[in-house]
Each structure stands twice: as structure tokens, then as C-alpha cells.
Amino acid sequence: MNRILEFCLVRILPLLPLRNGNKCKVSFYGIIGDCPALKLILEFIGHTGYYSCFxxxxxxxxxxxxxGKRQYYHENNIKLRHEQRYELESIRAIESSNNIYGHLGRSLLHDLLDIPLPHSIIVDYLHVSLLRHTRCILQQIYAKLSPAKRIILDQRLRSQKFPHFFNRKIRAVSDFSFIKATELKNLLLYALIPHMLYFLPKEQLAHLASYIIHGKKCFDDNTSSMSKELFLKYYQDHSVHYDDLQNLVLHLRLHFNQLFDNHGSLCYLGTFGQEDLIGAIGKSHHGTRFHGQLIAYHYEIDFALRNKTPLNRASSIENIDGPLDEVNETSDMLQDVTQHHRMICNCNKPEQLTSLSVYGEHD
Ligand SMILES: [Zn+2]
Known part of the structure; x- marks a missing residue:
């Protein structure tokens, strides 16, 4: 990797010659990756050492x-790293050959990136939140269930239906060793809470819901502050519901609001998008030949999310209906819901059907 960076520094910067004779200035914005990759490129201590937050x-x-080797308990007054001290500490680490507040050396990225470290570091949601923390908490919840309940939960997850454009179903928790991030995303965002209604006490369920942090209102201008508020509550009460899972990946999520404010859509476009783009680096295998189209695809999603007509706040607050999303109900929709209810239930009380029960839990 260092040889690639040296090539970038020597051969490309500051101007890249184009075929038509023009020269193009290339700017290197930042670095995104999972924790092991970032630790190496940043010459930083790993999650088993002290001061491992970037x-x-x-x-x-x-x-x-x-x-439970290391735990990152919630603290109210966290001191953030400053860009100048960040570099000075990395130089001190070289001079003393010691761990200086997590630094083990001076990263080559100081000379390459146009945005100073640590502001140009973007942790990867896909690995940090989905493949690590989400999987850990679900496995712990699963382990605490009785064997009979584990079988029921696995059966329900395996039989959960999704629209065909989701491409992947969700796996049973017993198959988590082979789970893909996309499957965890579908489970977390769409199916987890309805399925867990039968297995968790309501306090823990509410706590889990604050981690999921999704919904219509999360996409307006208050996304980062709302997410942080919910996450802080989740972080503070974490030890009430889970044992020894306050690890680095949980703590890093505390900085997601700052990443979102600094980098906007880059902080999540870089996750599923980059998995599509890069394939397996170790095998020099690219995930796709359609790089341009994929970048455009993920930017279109972001554009669609941000280009919505602003809601009338006064009226939207009046229409809040508890756990249900705001929808413009039509008579056709109500007929569909009633018909669906008749197919799956004999209770003859369709008016009590909630959006969660429609999703496959009201039986
Ligand atoms: Zn931190």
C-alpha cells in the first residue's frame, strides 16, 4: 500500500497529464476503511491498545x-484530537518509539491528503456498525434466549419475505458466521424490531430501536443531531442490556454525527458503494466493470433523499401518530390492508393492525 501512495505522491501530484494535453489537478480528499485497514495506514494502535480512537x-x-479486553465506557466530556497535535504526536511516537496517545508513527497520508488528519478519516459504517456491533449484540441477545425460543426466532427470520428487489433474504442468527452486510442491513432496518417483539422486554426493545435510528425524519437537516441524541441514550444505557460490548466500534459511532456534518453523503456512500466497486483487494479482483454507473447510482440515491420537498413542520408535528410513519392513506390502501389481514388472521379487528403487524408478525 505504501508503494501505491509513494507513486501517487511522486508521479501524480500536483498535476495529472490528460490525453488531450491538458493537465488536471488531483485532490485526495480522505481515507475510508474498516478499523484494521485504517490502523495500518494511519500507523495507529489497534482496538486492543489504549487511545485507539482516531x-x-x-x-x-x-x-x-x-x-471484553477493552471497554469504552460513555464519557460526557470527550476531548477531540486537533489536527496540529495529531501530527506532532505522531512525530513524537517515531522519536520515542512509543505509543503516544495511540500513535505508533507518522502516516504517509499527512503528505498525501488535502484535508488534514484526523478530519479526513472516515470510518466505514458497513464494517463498524453492521458487521461488528450489530452482529455482536444480536448474538448476545440470541445466546440469552432459551433453546426453544432460539429455534422459533430462527424459523421466523428464515421465513421472512422481502420484495424481490431486496435481492437477499435475511439469515437465522445461528447462520451469522456467513452473514453478509447487506443481509444485516435488511434485518436491522426492516425486520428486527417486529421479530423481536415476542422475545425482548419492551425496555430492551426500545433501547434496540434507538440504535437502529432510522425513519423518515432522519433525512432532513437535523439528521446528525437527532441521530446523536438517540445514540447517546443507547450508549449510556448499554450496560443495562448487554455485557462487555462497549468496544471501539460502539464508541466510533459516537463520532458519526461529526462525520456526517463534515463529509455529508460521502460518509455512507463510501460503504455499500465501495464494496461494490473494489471487490477483493487481496485477490486483485474488482467487484464490477461498471464503476461510473455505480457511483452515479449511489449519488442518485443520495440526491433523491436530499431533494425532497421540505415538510411543513407545524402540520407534520400535529400529524404524528406514534410509531407509525406518516402516509397519505387512500381507500385503496385501506382495502389492501384489510384484505391482507383477512388472509393471515381470524381476529376480525383490522383496525388494530399496526404497520409492524402488517410486516408479518400479526398471526
Ligand atoms: Zn472517540
Whole structure:
């Protein structure tokens, strides 16, 4: 990787010659990746060492035991890293050959990136949130269920139907060793809460819902502040519902609002988009030949999310209906719901049907 970066520094910067004779200035915006990759390129200590957060000086606590080597408990006054001190500390790490607040050396990215470190570091939602923390908490919930309930939960997850354009179904928790991030995303965003209604107490269910942090209102201008507020609540109460899972990946999520404010859509376009684009680096295998189309595809999603007509806040607050999304109900929709209810239930109370029960849980 260093040889690639050296090539970039020597051969490309500052001007890239084009075929038509013009020269193009290339700017390197930032670095995105999962924690092991970032640790290497940034010459930083890993999650098993002290001061391993790229953005702040949180001091993790060694607790020992299986799965609980280091814990990052919630703190109110976290001190963020400053760009100048970030580089100075990395130089001190080289001079002293010691871990200086997480630095083990000076990263080549200091000379390459146009945005100074640590502001140009973007942690990968796909790995940090989905493949790590989501999987860990679900496996712990699963382990605490009785064997009979585990079988029921697995059966329900396996039989969950999705529209065909989701491409992937969701897996049972017992098959999590082979789960893909896309499957975890579908489970987390669409199916987890309805399925967990029967297995978790309502306090834990509400706590889990605050982690999921999704919904219509999350896409307006208050996305980052709303998400942080919900996440802080989740973080503070984490030890009430889970054992020794306050690890680095949970803590990094605390900085997601800052990433969203600084980088906008780049902080999530880089996740599923980059998986599509890069394929397996180790095998020099590219995921696709259609790089341009994929970039356009993910930007179109972002554009669609941000280009919505602003809601009339006064009227939308009046119409809030608890856990249900706001929809413009039509008589056709109500007929569909009633008909669907008759197919799956004999209770003859379609008016009590909620959006969650429509999703396959009202039986
Ligand atoms: Zn931090």
C-alpha cells in the first residue's frame, strides 16, 4: 500500500497529464476503511491498545475476559484530537518509539491528503456498525434466549419475505458466521424490531430501536443531531442490556454525527458503494466493470433523499401518530390492508393492525 501512495505522491501530484494535453489537478480528499485497514495506514494502535480512537482521547478500560479486553465506557466530556497535535504526536511516537496517545508513527497520508488528519478519516459504517456491533449484540441477545425460543426466532427470520428487489433474504442468527452486510442491513432496518417483539422486554426493545435510528425524519437537516441524541441514550444505557460490548466500534459511532456534518453523503456512500466497486483487494479482483454507473447510482440515491420537498413542520408535528410513519392513506390502501389481514388472521379487528403487524408478525 505504501508503494501505491509513494507513486501517487511522486508521479501524480500536483498535476495529472490528460490525453488531450491538458493537465488536471488531483485532490485526495480522505481515507475510508474498516478499523484494521485504517490502523495500518494511519500507523495507529489497534482496538486492543489504549487511545485507539482516531478522533478523540478516550482512554479505554482493560476489563479482561472473553470478548471484553477493552471497554469504552460513555464519557460526557470527550476531548477531540486537533489536527496540529495529531501530527506532532505522531512525530513524537517515531522519536520515542512509543505509543503516544495511540500513535505508533507518522502516516504517509499527512503528505498525501488535502484535508488534514484526523478530519479526513472516515470510518466505514458497513464494517463498524453492521458487521461488528450489530452482529455482536444480536448474538448476545440470541445466546440469552432459551433453546426453544432460539429455534422459533430462527424459523421466523428464515421465513421472512422481502420484495424481490431486496435481492437477499435475511439469515437465522445461528447462520451469522456467513452473514453478509447487506443481509444485516435488511434485518436491522426492516425486520428486527417486529421479530423481536415476542422475545425482548419492551425496555430492551426500545433501547434496540434507538440504535437502529432510522425513519423518515432522519433525512432532513437535523439528521446528525437527532441521530446523536438517540445514540447517546443507547450508549449510556448499554450496560443495562448487554455485557462487555462497549468496544471501539460502539464508541466510533459516537463520532458519526461529526462525520456526517463534515463529509455529508460521502460518509455512507463510501460503504455499500465501495464494496461494490473494489471487490477483493487481496485477490486483485474488482467487484464490477461498471464503476461510473455505480457511483452515479449511489449519488442518485443520495440526491433523491436530499431533494425532497421540505415538510411543513407545524402540520407534520400535529400529524404524528406514534410509531407509525406518516402516509397519505387512500381507500385503496385501506382495502389492501384489510384484505391482507383477512388472509393471515381470524381476529376480525383490522383496525388494530399496526404497520409492524402488517410486516408479518400479526398471526
Ligand atoms: Zn472517540
Amino acid at each position: 478522533y478523540c482521547y478516550i482512554h479505554d478500560v482493560h476489563v479482561g475476559g472473553r470478548g
